[in-house]
Amino acid sequence: MNNKKISYAEAILSAYEYLLDKYPEVFVIGQGLWSPWYVGNSMKDLDKKYGTDRIIDTPLSESAVTGMAVGASLCGSKPIVVHPRIDFMLYAMDAVANQAAKWSHMTGNQASPSVTFRGIINRGGEQGAQHSQSLHSWFAHLPGLRVLMPFSVEDARDMLISATLSKDPVIYIDDRWLYESKEDLKEIKEKRVSEFKPKVIKNGQDLTIVGSSFSTKLALDISEELEKDGIRAEVIDIRALNPFDPEVLINSIKKTRRLVSIDGSWKNVGFSAEILSSVYENVSPDVFLSKPLRFSLAESPAPTSIALEKIYYPSVKDSVLKIKKNLI
Numbered sequence: 001m002n003n004k005k006i007s008y009a010e011a012i013l014s015a016y017e018y019l020l021d022k023y024p025e026v027f028v029i030g031q032g033l034w035s036p037w038y039v040g041n042s043m044k045d046l047d048k049k050y051g052t053d054r055i056i057d058t059p060l061s062e063s064a065v066t067g068m069a070v071g072a073s074l075c076g077s078k079p080i081v082v083h084p085r086i087d088f089m090l091y092a093m094d095a096v097a098n099q100a101a102k103w104s105h106m107t108g109n110q111a112s113p114s115v116t117f118r119g120i121i122n123r124g125g126e127q128g129a130q131h132s133q134s135l136h137s138w139f140a141h142l143p144g145l146r147v148l149m150p151f152s153v154e155d156a157r158d159m160l161i162s163a164t165l166s167k168d169p170v171i172y173i174d175d176r177w178l179y180e181s182k183e184d185l186k187e188i189k190e191k192r193v194s195e196f197k198p199k200v201i202k203n204g205q206d207l208t209i210v211g212s213s214f215s216t217k218l219a220l221d222i223s224e225e226l227e228k229d230g231i232r233a234e235v236i237d238i239r240a241l242n243p244f245d246p247e248v249l250i251n252s253i254k255k256t257r258r259l260v261s262i263d264g265s266w267k268n269v270g271f272s273a274e275i276l277s278s279v280y281e282n283v284s285p286d287v288f289l290s291k292p293l294r295f296s297l298a299e300s301p302a303p304t305s306i307a308l309e310k311i312y313y314p315s316v317k318d319s320v321l322k323i324k325k326n327l328i
Contacts, residue, residue, distance in 0.1 A: 009179040011157035012042040016080075018188055019164050020050045023078060026164060029056040029065055030082030030118075039084050039120065040179050066092035066117070070100050070169075073115035078164055086119030086173065087133045100169035101144035116163045121175040121213070121264070124309055129301035134265040136212070139171045140241040140274070146170040146193055147242040151216035152201075153183035155239060159196055166193040171242075175214045175264075196240045198248045204234035207258035207323070210249060210275055212238035215262040218295075221316045222260075226323065233260075241271060246278035253283050259292040260323060262314065267296040290326050295319055 006014065019026045032038030034047045034057040047055040058065050062083060069079040083089040089096070096117060104112035123132045140147045146168050150156040156174060163170035170193060201216070202223055211219040216237040223233035234252050238244070253259055259279060263272040272294040279292070295314045303312055 008181045009041040015157045015160035027054045033057040062091035066095040073113040080116045128304040132302035149213040162193040202235040204232035208252040209260045211262040257289045263296040
C-alpha cells in the first residue's frame with residue numbers, strides 16, 4: 001500500500017490482512033465475521049482468504065467467545081475478539097474486567113493476556129437504546145486495560161496492528177460513522193501501542209476543542225464553522241483513553257485559555273469529566289478566559305425516532321452557537 005486513498009473500513013481490513021499474513025499466532029473470533037454486511041467492509045472476504053480456522057464466526061455467545069480468547073492469549077495466541085455492537089460486549093465483562101485486566105497484576109507480570117477486544121459503535125438509523133451506546137468511559141476506568149479510539153484512517157489501521165501485537169489487553173473501539181472517511185496512507189510501520197497519545201490535529205489560538213473517534217470529526221467540523229467568523233480553534237484528538245496523557249492538552253490550554261470537550265457518550269461520570277479534571281489539576285483557574293464547555297449526549301437512552309435522534313446527538317450548528325455565546 002503506497003500513498004493510496006482508502007476508507008476507514010478498508011484501513012481496518014488492511015490491518016487484519018497485515019496481521020494474518022505476518023503473524024500465524026493471530027486469529028479473529030466473534031459474531032457475524034463471515035457476513036458480507038455485518039461488520040461493513042472491515043472484514044470482507046477474510047474467511048475466504050485465510051480460512052475459517054483463523055476467521056472464526058461463532059454463535060451469539062459473547063461471554064464464552066471472549067473467555068476463550070483470553071485463555072488462548074495466555075497460551076501464546078494473539079486473538080482479536082470482534083463485538084459488532086459494543087453494547088453486547090457487556091455480556092463479556094467478567095472476562096474483560098475481572099480476567100484480562102487483572103492477570104498481569106495477579107501473576108506479578110509473569111503472564112499477560114495479549115488479546116484485543118474490538119468493539120464497534122453503532123448509532124442512528126433508528127437503532128434505539130440497546131444498539132447505540134459507546135461505553136468507552138467504562139473501559140477507560142479499568143487499570144490493566146489499554147483503550148484506543150481511532151479517528152483518522154491511519155490510526156484505524158495502525159492502532160489495530162499495535163493493539164494486536166501488544167502484550168497487554170487492549171480495547172479497540174471503532175465507529176461506523178467514520179467508515180466512509182478516506183485518506184492517503186503510507187506503507188505500514190509497526191508502532192508500540194504506547195506511542196498513540198493525544199495529538200494536535202489542527203492548530204489554533206482562540207480555544208481548544210478536544211474529542212475522540214467521531215467526536216474528533218465533530219470538533220473539526222465545528223472548528224471550520226468557527227473559522228468563518230475568524231475564531232481559530234485548536235483541535236486535539238485524544239486517541240488513547242487509558243492510559244491518558246494530558247500533556248498536549250495542558251500545553252494547548254495554556255496557549256488558548258479556553259476549552260471545549262466533546263464526548264460521544266453521556267456527561268454523567270463520562271470521559272469529558274476526566275478531560276476537565278486533568279486540566280484543572282495542572283492549569284491555574286485564572287488562566288481561563290471563559291468557563292469550559294462540555295458537549296455530550298442527552299441524559300437519556302437513545303431514541304428510536306429519526307426526529308428525536310436529530311435532537312439527541314450534538315450538532316455542529318448548535319455547538320457553534322453555544323461556543324460563540326461562551327466566548328462573549
